Amino acid sequence: MPGRPATPLPELSTGLAQAVIRLDSRASTRSYRAIVDRLPHADEAELSAGLLPLVPALEQVAFGNGKLLATLVAGLIEQGADPLPALAVLSERLATGLELAAQFGVLTDKLGGEVAAPTSPEDYQRLRERVVRAAPAAGLSLEEAGEITQAWFTVDDWIPSLLLPLQQKRARQALPGRDRLTAAAATMTPYAEDAAWLLGLLEVLDDEPLLVLHRPTGRAYDLTISGVSSTFQLHTLLAATLIGDESRGLLPGEPPEAAWVAAATDGELMPADGIRGQFYLADAAGETIYNEGRPADIPLLGDHRVIVLDPPPYDRTWTVGRTYPLMTPEVVLNRVLPPGEAAEWARRVAPAA
Known part of the structure; x- marks a missing residue:
């Protein structure tokens, strides 16, 4: 008896994108695992088609919740997906994240004591309470302070999504917002481990x-x-x-x-x-x-x-x-x-x- 046909990547990616946008962590994890299982069997055409449904989700997901998508996009590109459809979104989101993270110094003096990345819901709640108290003293709205803090702790998770495509000449030549992204990466090089690797690729000369x-x-x-x-x-x-x-x-x-x-x-x-x-x-x-x-x-x-x-x-x-x-x-x-x-x-x- 023939087995059930494998679900193609575009369908799996659509399910993941929808789950991420509606903040359904259980469905996101299920779809992500299904995509990882499918990757070894997909050719370049399927990989490229599987990348496309993820682009709107990359654009909409909160920066702190985007590690799953950013990591997956890097994996698809490494396997052979065409990176060009995702470049504009990745460039804009990463430039914004780096720019926000660079402002974290405004908050550090006001937060009081060492600030570590939250590893549990309880850690996150304690950090949020500190940010709520620190925002007015730093001259920031609570929304601004929250975005800056979120970017500070998560921007390094997004950088690999561009480290892979920018090793391709056609991706480097097609990259939008290069000057802005270069300036943002240079600012964060002392603080984000992968920012120096990104900056090196952005400064590569072609032709x-x-x-x-x-x-x-x-x-x-x-x-x-x-x-x-x-x-x-x-x-x-x-x-x-x-x-x-x-x-x-x-x-x-x-x-x-x-x-x-x-x-x-x-x-x-x-x-x-x-x-x-x-x-x-x-x-x-x-x-x-x-x-x-x-x-x-x-x-x-x-x-x-x-x-x-x-x-x-x-x-x-x-x-x-x-x-x-x-x-x-x-x-x-x-x-x-x-x-x-x-x-x-x-x-x-x-x-x-």
């Missing part, structure tokens, strides 16, 4: 022109980079792209080991023997470009970010090839500049220290 000048040979290269999260990663990828056949205008030297390049792209993050630097990097003004920074930190000279490569003055090694395991970097060599053009760029940069 960004890069001019690289190799001072010892006078050669220069026009490149385009996307999805590179750190200068450590860029350092390895520049060596992989530019060291090679000198008859084609590439640089002399030993190319980076395959394990280093894999760690910087889509392989194991930590090669057994670490990664070795092959250049000293400076900007056009002669200032050191630190590996701990990001490509977005490299100053512009005209309409190009400029990197000057010199021999490394000492051995430098690091252990991790890339910051975001699911983000695919692109470093494209567009052209080797002819000698006259390379010399002109060399005249525009600061001399070697």
